[in-house]
Amino acid sequence: IQVENSENNYNIQADEFLDDIFENILTNSIKYNENDNIEITIKVTRELKEGISQVKMQFIDNGIGIPNERKQQIFQREYSEKTSDHGLGIGLSLVKKIVDGYNGDIWIEDVAKGDHAKGTNFVILIPEEV
16 A cells, blocks of 8 residues: 655544545455555545635555446445445445535546546545644
8 A cells, every 4th residue: 555645734524434434445445456466545635625625535446446337326325235245344335424424525536537447546525624
């Protein structure tokens, strides 16, 4: 796992569930990866969204990727329940609910635009505490 920070300190309002979010995304990056050399890069940056400073966290992997038609479904409870391995992790529907509770946003992008098979980029934006 490689971590890239544009700065040393970021302040967000969150709780212990943030650790669960990170664990869930990292576990999925490993679980859905068929490469001998699993690569995960975590990028943390700051950006403005509608005039509000946000902490942007990206979890970029070289796994099997997620087809476009599944990118929205994956955060829905019914979908997560159908595809989950019983008892493993908190599920992406709950991850989305927690991020929403932080007044944040989460979405999925292809690592290589237009080619989901090159890996997944989970992007989380959470407002920064001033």
